[in-house]
Structure formats: C-alpha cells, structure tokens
Amino acid sequence: MNNNQKIAENIREQYVEKKKNKIDELVALDRKVKRPAEIFAYSFGVVGSLVLGTGMCLAMKVIGNMMPLGVVIGLLGIGMVAVNYSIYKFIVEKQKKKYGKKILALSDEILNS
Numbered sequence: 001m002n003n004n005q006k007i008a009e010n011i012r013e014q015y016v017e018k019k020k021n022k023i024d025e026l027v028a029l030d031r032k033v034k035r036p037a038e039i040f041a042y043s044f045g046v047v048g049s050l051v052l053g054t055g056m057c058l059a060m061k062v063i064g065n066m067m068p069l070g071v072v073i074g075l076l077g078i079g080m081v082a083v084n085y086s087i088y089k090f091i092v093e094k095q096k097k098k099y100g101k102k103i104l105a106l107s108d109e110i111l112n113s
Contacts, residue, residue: 022110029103037091045084052077 055074057063 022106026103026106026110029099029106033095033099033103034092036095037088040091041084041088044087045081048077048080048084050077051080 052074054063055070055072055077058066058070059074060070061067
C-alpha cells in the first residue's frame with residue numbers, strides 16, 4: 001500500500017460508522033464511574049493549591065503585611081489539598097455502587113462468551 005492509500009484509509013476510518021460492541025459499552029460505563037471524581041479532584045486540587053499559595057504569599061509578606069491571616073489561609077489550603085484524595089475515593093465508591101451491577105453483569109457476559 002502506498003502512502004496516498006494509507007492517508008485515504010485513515011481519513012475514511014474517521015467517517016465510517018463504528019458498530020458499538022460490549023467492550024465499548026463497558027469502557028463507557030467505567031468512564032462514567034471515574035470521570036466525575038476526576039473532574040472534582042482536579043478542580044478542588046487546583047483551588048486548594050491556589051489558596052495555599054495565597055496564604056504563603058501573605059505569610060511571607062509578598063502581597064501585604066498580614067502574616068497571621070496568611071498562616072490561617074495557608075493552613076486552610078493545606079487542609080483542602082490533604083482531604084482531596086479522600087473525597088476522590090468517596091466519589092468513586094459512590095459511583096461504583098451506582099454502576100457496579102451493570103459493569104459486573106456486562107463484564108461477566110463478555111468473559112463467558
């Protein structure tokens with residue numbers, strides 16, 4: 001196959017309707033379990049890091065002369081970052097309970113066929 005045929009085949013694959021099979025459905029269900037927790041964890045982690053950084057800047061008198069306030073804000077940021085993984089695990093477990101039966105049934109069906 002020459003280079004032009006490969007390019008044409010790659011472009012053609014993008015437009016051909018793909019038949020969804022059980023593996024695709026299983027992967028989609030797995031994403032439904034993990035995606036909400038990941039979105040929360042990344043967002044909460046970024047906010048916690050920014051709060052921590054703001055507290056550090058205040059405590060080191062980079063943006064103002066409010067060291068006690070900076071320490072409090074920094075500790076709040078540390079707390080947010082510290083509990084982030086626990087909250088992530090809680091959300092994943094909640095989603096697993098919601099979709100677990102469907103995932104197990106579908107995976108058993110795939111494994112037994």
